Amino acid sequence: MPDTPFAALHRRPGRPLLLANAWDHGSAALLAAEGFEAIGTTSLGVAAAAGLPDGASATRQETVRLARRLGRSGWLVSVDVEGGFSEEPAEVAALAVELAAAGVAGINLEDGRADGTLAPAELHAAKIAAVKAAAPELFVNARTDTWWAGRPDPLPEAEDRLKQYQEAGADGVFTPGLTDPALIAGLLGELTVPLNLLWSPAGPSYRELAALGVGRVSLGSLLYRTALAAALDTARAVRDGGEVRPVLGYAQAQELHGQG
Template sequence: MTPFADLHHRPGRPLLLPNAWDHASAVALAAQGFTAIGTTSLGVAAAAGLPDGAAATRAETVRLVRRLGGGDFLLSVDVESGFSDDPAEVADLAVELAELGAVGINLEDGRADGTMAPLAEHAAKVAAVKSAVPELFLNARTDTYWVGHPDPGPEALRRLLAYQQAGADGVFAPGVGERDAVARLVEGLAVPLNVLWTPTGPSVAELGALGVARVSLGSLLYRSALAAAVATATAVATGGPVGPVPGYAEVRALSER
């Protein structure tokens, strides 16, 4: 088992995975003691002026991993649906990212048009990646809770079981929030379950008690950074107080890490 996989097998102590969108955000998080960091596809896409979830940011994602991979933190990469419908092409991308230093990827079955990939199609991508680069931790995500499926819980479990069977090391169900629904997924699976933290949902400690192995922050930090930037500009314009911010030298030092 790899060091990154080990972090998913600590009963009651889920891995809290913050998600970065550029070099500075990743290094700043690592400096605060986070040993594993993910990327956020929304943050990467929005920073480049491109749509998220539309297979438009393959080059930007690879470029970011080239900067961050092999550093002093473990890097998991959000690759949307793999930027391709061809399992072989998705596997080639996974190999490239692993060679650049990524230790995991997040692979989703949601599509840009609000539909979901056929189960067999996404399972084939999972199997192709694990065959090509077995040491890479593959977190297979289902979007049943996000696409308005009429029965998201049972459909999520059906899909996650198929991805587990295809070789996924962990599975992800963003949008599940009710404690009973989380517990049912944990009980039905043999691989670690990842959920997305929400302000109105259970705390990290409560999720750990339910058996959740990984808690992701998704695009929360990127959206929070945008809100802080706008709030700061507005405060300056209106003469309001500006909160504490890192100094120039502190931020510049991040690029030297």
């Protein structure tokens, strides 16, 4: 694991990094102003804002553009790069170098594909190794979508994949969809790097995950989807004569976009 301020946030027993995920500069600035220690990006939010599909390797340009904007802010930023926008490890490594040069502290690299299948573990491990060789200071969070791939028993395959990803040089591993406390505890006992979990209303709370020993808790696309729901609720309230909840003032929003 690189010896960086971002990596250190994963090494605090009982206090995992709560990574709040933004989709543009304004949402990132709002989270940073609230005191969140690091900002992640959500590939769904970045893709949807550009009118493009998520997880389909269609948003490399938009992802890099946002990363450059956020990287100049001085915040600790981790960028969701889907599967690296390429099946070629050398091309994924080139992207990593570009992001590191932009000031990004880490990336999230996933093995899930748009069609619901998983990339071969050997290929994903090769991407991880290529990234760490090209940009060793970049924190690589290696994600497996085993729990989202419809496996009847995802644990054995997840354990095998995470072992390969660790050996390839991943600094942390991510298993979205895993919510069972007993399975989480068992998996933690096999890992030598921090475990990242996706917060879920159906799973343990942040405090419970902290007690289990999780190193990082991500919000994923939750904030983006919440913002969409709030926007729709407000439009409906105005149309139907309902109550409009207090919102961020114009001047406050303008100030956020002047930061960084």
